[in-house]
Amino acid sequence: MITTLIIIGLLVLAYLAFTTFYPSFGADISKEKQLTYQNSAQYKDGKFNNTKAVPKELSFKxxxxxxxxxxxxxxxxxxxxxxxxxxxIDSIDVADYKGEARLVxxxxxxxxxxxxxxTILLDPMFGKVAAPHPLLGADRFNSEMPIAxxxxxxIDAVIFSHDHYDHxxxxxxxxxxxxxxHFYTPLGVGEHLKAWGIPASKISELDWWQEIKFETLTLACTPAQHFSxxxxxNGQSxxxxxxxxQSKEENLFFSGDSGYAPHFKEIGNKYGPFDLALMECGQYNDKWSDIHMMPEETAQAGMDVRAKKIMPIHWGGFKLAMHDWKDPIKRVQAKAKQFNLEVITPKIGQEILVKEKKSYSNWWENL
Incomplete structure (x- = not known):
């Protein structure tokens, strides 16, 4: 019994030391900072919450x-x-680009x-593993990036959807x-950036339904049904x-991570229709469907936000769930076809012109 307790004690101490001193874990939210969140409708009892009471708080077992x-x-x-x-893609092409709105x-x-x-980055996760340390996760599917x-x-701006390691x-x-x-984040995420040496003057934190102007663009922080x-x-901190x-000519939606919920229709009613919606589609399971959509729900969410076309995301990068890696894209294509909703499927690194009507190959089929 004594030996067991010693081993448990040492493991706890090792965990505390690792999470305290290894920088990738980011910041803990101070009591003073928590007080500033009291006006948020999402903040209650020291934590952020979804509109619906999910995810369920799991016991240790x-x-x-x-x-x-x-x-x-x-x-x-x-x-x-x-x-x-x-x-x-070439760095000069990126630096000198003056054409119509595009994504890579x-x-x-x-x-x-x-x-x-x-030039803006959305959830720029270029790391090898979606984990705090390289030994704690499996390698991403593509060892190279379109550009180093x-x-x-x-980079004019970086936009983050939440603080999980794959984002x-x-x-x-x-x-x-x-x-x-400049960096734009939901409430609290900026504390991680400050812990990593980014000045507070370069960070804007927004609550749901808040808007901010970034030069000629309007950015709106909108709801999702997820966790942090x-x-x-430090869950839900x-x-x-x-x-x-939004620009004067284009209107884009970036879903972040989310389970399917009424907020998609609310966003569509307030800000739609969208020229292109980047919609989460991958890393799902029946055990956690309240925080990650199933592919058929992704297609429905695309309809809810009033997207002219959708691009499935959150797949083709990491294995973070127990499904065939091609399953997300095949299932969302099948469901979207029933809705007559356009789905675009570019390769990693392929130019995506936001307003272009273009057919993409099913590049994954023979892989």
Whole structure:
């Protein structure tokens, strides 16, 4: 018994030391900062909450059961058999671009957006693993990026949807922070950025339904049904969101991570129709469908926000659930066809012109 207690004590001390001193875990939200969130309708009892009472608070045993299920369940075709090849883009092309609004997908939920002469990154996760340390996660599906992060030119803005590791990556932030003009986050996420050396003057934190002008663009922080946290003891300490990005000519929606809920219709009614909606579609499971949409729900959410076309995201990058890696894209295509909703499926690195009517190949079929 004494030996067991000593081992448990040492493990707890090791965890506390690791999460305290290893920088990728980010910041803990101070009591003073928490007081500033009291006016948010989402903040209650020291935590941010969804409109609907989800996700369910799991007991320690339930957390262990989910972890055991995740790490022991064998998934047929859970990841590509070979490294995904990407289309390359040139740093000069990015720096000198003056054309119509376009995006470049980096896999999962990461994008380069060029709009109104500005270069913007959405959830720029360029790291190798979606975890606080390289030994704690599996490698991403594409070992190369369309452009090396070091070769990215000046970045006007970075927009984050929430603080999970597959969206907010410490190493990526450290490489872009000195060449980025401004960062936009939901409430609390900016505290991580400040802990990593980014001045508060370069960070804007927004609550749901708040808007902010970024030069010629309007950015709106909109709801999502998800959760947050970068370690065991700080869950729901920061807010999660989707985003609306509007210029005079274009209207874009970026879903972040979300379960299917009425907020999609609310966003569509207030800000739609959208020229293009980037919609979460991947890393789902019946056990956590309240925080990650099933593919058929992704198509329905695209209809709800009144999108002219959707692009499925949150797939093609990491294995974070127990489904065939091609399952998300095939299922959402099938459901969208019933709605007569256009689905675009570019390769990683392929140029996406926001308003262009274009057919894309099913590039994953023979992989």
């Amino acid at each position: 339930e957390k262990l059961d989910v972890a055991y299920y995740f790490f022991t369940t064998k998934v047929e075709n859970g990841r590509p058999k070979e490294d995904l090849k990407v289309q390359k 997908w980096f896999g999962h939920s990461a994008f380069l957006l060029q709009i109104d002469g500005k 992060i070091e070769k990215l030119p000046f 907010l990556d410490y190493e990526t932030v450290m490489k872009i922070k000195d060449k980025t003009k 946290g970068r370690k065991l003891n 920061t807010l999660w969101s989707s985003w609306v990005i």
